[in-house]
Amino acid sequence: MHPSPSDSRPRVLHLTQPVDGGAARVVTDLARAQLAAGLAVTVVCPDGELTTRLRPLGADVRHWNATRSPGPSLVREVRHLVRVIDEVRPHLVHAHSAKAGLAGRLAVRGRIPTVFQPHAWSFEAVGGATSALALAWERWGARWASRMVCVSEAERTTGVRAGISGRWSVIPNGVDAQRFHPAPAGAVRAGLTPLRKVGPDAPLVVCVGRLCRQKGQDVLLTAWSSVARRVPGARLVLVGDGPDRDRLRAHAPGSVLFAGAVADAVPWYQAADLVVLPSRWEGMALAPLEAMACGRPVVVTDVDGARESLPPALAARCVVPPENPAVLARAVTELLLDPPLRESLGHQGRRYVLSSHDVRHTAEAVADVYRDLISLRPAPRFAPPEHRESIHS
Structure with a gap:
């Protein structure tokens, strides 16, 4: 169900690619906790198992046709995100992992409070020139992150040593100990x-x-x-x-x-x-x-x-x-x-x-970050498409 323009609840937009593995489980856990806390939650992601888990929770799920890695389709992917953000008008965007962090920050460019959560740094995943390009982007893109959330102090230290500067929060991953429990x-x-x-x-x-x-x-x-x-x-x-x-x-x-x-x-x-x-x-x-x-x-x-x-x-x-x-x-x-x-x-x-590492502690720590960043005045609209700068500027 899409949020109504008259909905007064704080609106959070999660953006993720990939839609499997740890990042997807983190998004699911956060969406569940935030919906229970009364937030309007939109998740933008490619179709997959994640979407089937999110819809029964009551999240507004929007399809994003995005590849797992940056490529020639990036311009189209960013334009799609701009349209979705225009429609949802979130108070805050939370981008998960390198690809979503790249496209999301290019789409928003600091006009809405933006949280970037790398879930492991992209420049560690590749070598040579590709690693250098990924690191250069992370250094540049940090200016468009209101807060960078790392899941460990070691991850934050890796970013700082690599020359990435910004406002940091370290929030360790958590799990649902009722779901994950011992059995014979x-x-x-x-x-x-x-x-x-x-x-x-x-x-x-x-x-x-x-x-x-x-x-x-x-x-x-x-x-x-x-x-x-x-x-x-x-x-x-x-x-x-x-x-x-x-x-x-x-x-x-x-x-x-x-x-x-x-x-x-x-x-x-x-x-x-x-x-x-x-x-x-x-x-x-x-x-x-x-x-x-x-x-x-x-x-x-x-x-x-x-x-x-x-x-x-x-x-x-x-x-x-x-x-x-x-x-x-x-x-x-x-x-x-x-x-x-x-x-x-x-x-x-x-x-x-x-x-x-209780997932409830993780969700509350993320909520503290949101409270620090979100102003409850009406969320800004983006400029009309004809007035927007090129994403290459």
């Missing part, structure tokens, strides 16, 4: 079709994430050969889909299962003995938080947000260098061979998430 692994495994041929007592490692270079599943597969030799019967499940799927399948041994994209990752966390996320870069990944909320220990790589997302006992034992299969294999093997330690770390992780 054996009973859960019985209900997961890909595991029906796996013994109920087989040591099980689960990796949840998009199958792409960022998430480092290739590093985990390299490490897995050593794990499988030392832990008889161990199985690894990769949960997710993505551009690296076929390449990963081609190099995976028989002890590795591919679950594909799933609508709900909760049973996979609950079925696991151990959850691993071998990322090359992050802001603060949601998967380790979700796994710990389910009472499962994790092994993660030492990228932005990793140490901040774990309690001290796990950070000391379960954080390994990125792109180091030997160290990763050793950490995974040691935990698979020590069930009492896994159980202890799982309990500690659950308690830590409940105290430090």
Whole structure:
């Protein structure tokens, strides 16, 4: 349902691309909390699973035909956003991830309070000239962000060291600890079709994430050969889909299962003995938080947000260098061979998430940022199209 021009509620417009992974879950959680708090929430994004989750919540969902990465279609995408913003007249725009942050800030250019949340910096995802261009844009585009929200202090530090200046807020990611909760692994495994041929007592490692270079599943597969030799019967499940799927399948041994994209990752966390996320870069990944909320220990790589997302006992034992299969294999093997330690770390992780990463705390911290930025006077209209500057100016 589209907001009425006479609607006096504060109007927030979330803009996101991609529509999967952690950014999409953050948008969903924020939209749910903000609608419950009485805000009028519009989400602009490409069609996908995110739109099907948002509409039942009561959000005004607008289609945005946008590619995942910048390209020749950017001019058209920005013009579309300008039209949508003219219609919605939001009091605040909240852009999530690099692509939406680029297009959104070009469309708004500071005329409406704008929050940019990178969810990991774009210049870390690429190399060479492309990285230099991405960094140059982030330095320039920061002038059109009223606030930059980072999900970890490490992510903010990376931005500051890269020469990006602006007003910063650090708001750690949170998860719904009622949805992500412990359950007996054996009973859960019985209900997961890909595991029906796996013994109920087989040591099980689960990796949840998009199958792409960022998430480092290739590093985990390299490490897995050593794990499988030392832990008889161990199985690894990769949960997710993505551009690296076929390449990963081609190099995976028989002890590795591919679950594909799933609508709900909760049973996979609950079925696991151990959850691993071998990322090359992050802001603060949601998967380790979700796994710990389910009472499962994790092994993660030492990228932005990793140490901040774990309690001290796990950070000391379960954080390994990125792109180091030997160290990763050793950490995974040691935990698979020590069930009492896994159980202890799982309990500690659950308690830590409940105290430090509850999604309600995250939503309230974002609301504080909005309250600081939004004036409740009528939201401004953009200039008529014939009077607007070119986006190339």
